[in-house]
Amino acid sequence: DIQLTQFPSSLSASVGDRITITCRASQSIDKYVSWYQQKPGKAPNLLINGASTLQSGVPSRFSGGQSGAEFTLTISDLQPGDFATYHCQQTYTRWTFGQGTKVEI
Amino acid sequence: QVQLVESGGGVVQPGTSLRLSCAASGFTFSSFGMHWIRQVPGKGLEWVAMITYEGSKKYYVDSVQGRFSISRDNAEKTLYLQINSPRSEDTAFYYCARESSPWGGVTLGDGFDLWGPGTMVIVS
Numbered sequence: 698d699i700q701l702t703q704f705p706s707s708l709s710a711s712v713g714d715r716i717t718i719t720c721r722a723s724q725s726i727d728k729y730v731s732w733y734q735q736k737p738g739k740a741p742n743l744l745i746n747g748a749s750t751l752q753s754g755v756p757s758r759f760s761g762g763q764s765g766a767e768f769t770l771t772i773s774d775l776q777p778g779d780f781a782t783y784h785c786q787q788t789y790t791r792w793t794f795g796q797g798t799k800v801e802i
Numbered sequence: 803q804v805q806l807v808e809s810g811g812g813v814v815q816p817g818t819s820l821r822l823s824c825a826a827s828g829f830t831f832s833s834f835g836m837h838w839i840r841q842v843p844g845k846g847l848e849w850v851a852m853i854t855y856e857g858s859k860k861y862y863v864d865s866v867q868g869r870f871s872i873s874r875d876n877a878e879k880t881l882y883l884q885i886n887s888p889r890s891e892d893t894a895f896y897y898c899a900r901e902s903s904p905w906g907g908v909t910l911g912d913g914f915d916l917w918g919p920g921t922m923v924i925v926s
Contacts, residue, residue, distance in 0.1 A: 727910075729910060729911065731912070731913030731914075733847075733913075739919075740897055740899075740917035740918065740919055740920055741847065741897075741914075741917055742917075743902065743913050743914060743915045746902060746912045746913040747912065752915070784846065784847055786847075786913060786914075788910070788911035788912065788913060789909065789910065790908065790909045791849075791852075791861060791908060792837070792849040792852065792911070793849065794839075794846055794847040794848065794849060795846070796846045797845075797846040797847070
């Protein structure tokens with residue numbers, strides 16, 4: 698099974714900051730990574746798929762990157778509504794989620 | 803309105819059974835693969851099961867294989883998860899979700915673009 702290692706597990710940031718969350722796959726998974734945002738008491742919301750394709754309605758301050766089997770979610774100019782938990786997911790074969798990253802003020 | 807709504811959660815005793823339902827509306831349900839994902843409060847997401855759009859193929863995480871059964875009724879636009887012999891470690895929020903692209907299979911997917919609000923299952 699493909700494992701995803703997501704880090705950091707949590708981070709503290711301020712409004713206006715730029716942050717990066719990383720997800721490392723246990724093997725090559727091409728571009729098949731998605732990123733989700735989850736707010737307390739709510740279901741996850743798909744932000745990015747195909748490693749870097751922004752979903753409709755997602756602000757352009759969110760971006761996805763890839764270097765080999767390492768994937769990144771970058772949020773530039775952090776806004777108050779961005780404080781949430783972020784999850785990566787691989788969809789190369791079957792489905793696996795990372796451990797999640799909580800972004801706190 | 804395009805949405806998914808789960809139901810059927812609650813408190814269940816170990817060794818009994820429970821069936822979760824996920825009612826779909828606002829889209830062509832029969833064209834999309836569907837998933838169940840669970841989350842222990844305060845923890846990460848765990849993919850649980852998937853059924854292809856026509857119901858011919860089913861996939862499970864190892865920890866539920868043989869105890870859980872995913873099914874669907876395309877005429878009724880409803881997804882199900884039968885939970886047999888539940889264990890304390892099955893206690894979690896259960897979400898249903900839709901594949902982003904229609905007619906997908908077990909590989910090369912595009913994530914899950916529609917989720918229900920979830921239903922809580924407590925095994926006690």
